[in-house]
Amino acid sequence: MRNEILQKIQAGxxxxxxxxxxxxxxxxxxxxxxxxxxxxxxxxxxxxxxxxECKQHTRPISVGLVRxxxxxxxxxxxxxMMFTTTGYQPGAKTFANHYGIELVCLKEIKK
Numbered sequence: 001m002r003n004e005i006l007q008k009i010q011a012g013x014x015x016x017x018x019x020x021x022x023x024x025x026x027x028x029x030x031x032x033x034x035x036x037x038x039x040x041x042x043x044x045x046x047x048x049x050x051x052x053e054c055k056q057h058t059r060p061i062s063v064g065l066v067r068x069x070x071x072x073x074x075x076x077x078x079x080x081m082m083f084t085t086t087g088y089q090p091g092a093k094t095f096a097n098h099y100g101i102e103l104v105c106l107k108e109i110k111k
Contacts (some may be wrong), residue, residue: 001106002054005083006038009052018042026051028075036072049078056085061103063091070099 002022010020019041025033026049038052053069055061061084073080080101087105088096096103 001056001083001085002037005052005054009038009040013040016042026072026076026078028072029077030075032075034072034076039078049076051076051078051080053080053082054084055082058086060084060087060089061092062089063095066092066096066101066103070095070101073099073101 006020006022013020020038021041022038024036024039026036026039027033034051036051037054040050040052042048042050051069051073053072055065061082066082066088069080069082072078081104082096082101083104083106085106087107088103093103095101
């Protein structure tokens with residue numbers, strides 16, 4: 001799943017001044033390095049990152065996983081997107097919506 005998403009993101013940003021990397025250690029303000037599945041970097045007034053997390057689980061993604069990902073986005077001053085094949089629990093959706101994390105369920109897109 002991660003490679004499929006990576007290829008689609010790379011194709012979408014081809015020809016732009018953006019940089020798409022996968023399996024990246026992103027330094028946080030705390031000094032901690034966050035391992036991120038995909039990072040999209042671009043410049044608009046300053047360097048900006050979009051962190052992309054891919055979750056291939058058997059059950060819907062919990063609020064705990066979204067909250068952990070939010071910690072990474074907050075610590076690195078980045079935007080965030082999370083992809084999954086199984087959907088999200090209601091609390092995860094509420095939390096992500098409040099903090100501006102975009103949630104994508106590939107199962108719903110393929111319908």
